[in-house]
Amino acid sequence: MxxxxxxxxxxxxxxxxxxxxxxxxxxxxxxxxxxxxxxxxxxxxxxxxxxxxxxxxxxxxxxxxxxxxxxxxxxxxxSAPQLETVVNAWAEDTKFWADVDEHERVEKGERLAESLRKLTTKKKPAPNPPATPKAKKTLKKMLKPRPAKKPGDNQT
Structure with missing residues (x-):
């Protein structure tokens, strides 16, 4: 050996x-x-x-x-009653801590699943904030159609 x-x-x-x-x-x-x-x-x-x-x-x-x-x-x-009491208390304590560990494992799994779900779920784009009156006026000017050019205007 x-x-x-x-x-x-x-x-x-x-x-x-x-x-x-x-x-x-x-x-x-x-x-x-x-x-x-x-x-x-x-x-x-x-x-x-x-x-x-x-x-x-x-x-x-x-x-x-x-x-x-x-x-x-x-x-x-x-075996004696005192020895039996000790091993029974040990077994109960072991079961208690095993149950605590299992509960913590389940909670951790649920938290991880929730985090994964949040990471993999597509988010909708945030709506544009309402435009201020000044911004509306500027936008209106930018989008206002230009008058058509007449023949003979200076074209460069």
């Missing part, structure tokens, strides 16, 4: 004292903090049932094969 990115390996201590590989992950799995002695690890299972483990020992293994990492020994423990 040299250099496979498993910086933390959890082994479950069996009733007969043997160790069974349980989980191999990198340090980021635990948000950068390796479980320590006395910590409780709640492992989610099917049908939202958690299994609880107590950390018994933590060792850093230095390996000549560049397979260095943390070995965490855990022991299965019985």
């Amino acid at each position: 040299s250099n496979r990115g498993f910086g933390v390996r959890l082994f479950e201590m069996q009733p007969d004292g043997t160790l069974e590989p349980f989980l191999g992950v990198d340090e980021d799995y635990f948000a950068g903090a390796v479980p320590n002695v006395g910590d409780t690890f709640a492992k989610w299972g099917l049908n939202d049932v958690y299994t609880f483990f107590s950390v018994q020992r933590r060792l850093f293994i230095d390996s000549p094969n560049a397979d260095n990492g943390w070995c965490v020994i855990v022991r299965s423990i019985e």
Whole structure:
């Protein structure tokens, strides 16, 4: 297993004292903090049932094969009302924030759609403002037909 990115390996201590590989992950799995002695690890299972483990020992293994990492020994423990309360509160909080994220995603999508609609809708040109009396007079002069030239007028 040299250099496979498993910086933390959890082994479950069996009733007969043997160790069974349980989980191999990198340090980021635990948000950068390796479980320590006395910590409780709640492992989610099917049908939202958690299994609880107590950390018994933590060792850093230095390996000549560049397979260095943390070995965490855990022991299965019985569920207790306090542990169940904690994982249920965690699940409710997670659902709450997922709902908030979804609501914000929908609102953002609606705002983007509205902006896109505004950008792609052709605007009608603004009507010309009413002309002032002076402007009307000037326009009238400009549009006034000129008298036709008579034959023999000076044509240049």
